[in-house]
Amino acid sequence: MKKKKLYWGLGALAIAGGILVAADHIDAPSTMGTTADLADFYAFEPTLGSDNTTFIVDVQSNVLPDLAYGTFDENVLIEINIDGDGDLVEDYVIQAIPRDGRMYFFMGDAVQTGLDSEVLVDSPLGDVEISGTTAVVETTDGGVKLFAGPRQDPFFFDFFQFNAVIGGMAPGGFLPSGEAANTFDGANTLSIAVEIPNSSLDAPTATNALGVPAYKTWVTTNRKQ
């Protein structure tokens, strides 16, 4: 009986919670649908064997109606945190914040950890015009590439079926390909992208679960107080 209650509890939860969207899209009551709502985070080699790493952070999304979407908020600071030694405290931070149609990037040693930040005005990385439909890319003298603007949301997930699954309303689970639908098909998001030479970071001493040297990274949005 107790388990049954939990089962129904989950069903009710999914309904009461309305629509929950992933990967980090619209994930929490306090940030849901605001200009500071993180949607996604990617980090990858731009080409196989490249000596650079590309980071992409998506904020805001128009995957559903009535969400804040379309303009970077000048009161929201985006941070990419990079930990090299595995203590889960950032050693470097890349910051991005818009002013008057341009996105300004900063990068430095993470002298400020924790939940509060100030802009690293003494460590500018560069700035780039916020793009319209066509991407405007700035490449700095230091080989850093910068971008900010609207993009297709590349995330893919049959999110409505997920809600049915966790709600106990889908006995068969997810749908086979062909019947399943990508909830994010056609959605746009606001992206910042920054590509840095790996040489601008000390090599990581931490490793991933498979023993490969790896940074521990995460992104945050931070609202001006």
Place this chain on the structure above:
Amino acid sequence: MIPNKIMYIGLVMVALGFVTSCSNDDNSPTPTPVATCTDGIMNGDETGIDCGGSTCDPCEPDGMTPPEFSGTYSQVDHMGRPGINTVFGADVEGEPSVKDAHNVTIPSEMAATFQVGYQARLEAYHDVYAGLLGLDPADVNYENNILGLDAATLTTVLAADVLDVAPDAPTTYFNPGIDNDMDGSILVPDGDEIGLTGRALEDDVIDVSLILLFGGMTGDRFSGQDLDDDGTSDLPRLTSDGVGITATLLADFPFAGNPE
């Protein structure tokens, strides 16, 4: 006629002079800002007060003053791996929001704060299917996954919500198709698999996550099997959501396609 010709020549000379003074690739010295660049008014060919044009320093982007970045910015949202807060931080009505708490917790404190709740959530998801399959929830539990992680270890790893990024390895969130030594062990790490090295735009992070949560030791524990060959699935399909990427990608930076 003659005055016009003189004017024409004069214009050419002005134009040539302009080109010379503006060119970046000649050997002439950089033009020295002239007095009009410090007189406090917009004159000459300046595009702002004492800035822009052919002789003064470039104007700041907003035309007048450099941007201002003062103040304190406090964290409101956090993300490392995709879907962690969405899947494990499910809120219960009437209780404080786990998702909100996650977003304002620093990663070094996340495992201690969230692991117990995440493990309970993992079991609760299995109980949902026990109910749907008509089985006792006590009999349908998480099974160690393809990485060999038990429920406590997996949720400890996932609770610390950070993304591994390997600077010197090919990027894949996890590629279940790579088995370099062809030993048939595609998913269980035996040293040759590549994974957990970052996240590319096309990586199917949802399927990987589902495999790790519901796939058991083989990766396909709940994958819609038809156990009695009657043409219908007897087990739920929980290891793939059935969709692939639909967005357009670009070959070069910034890689994500133009908005639709």
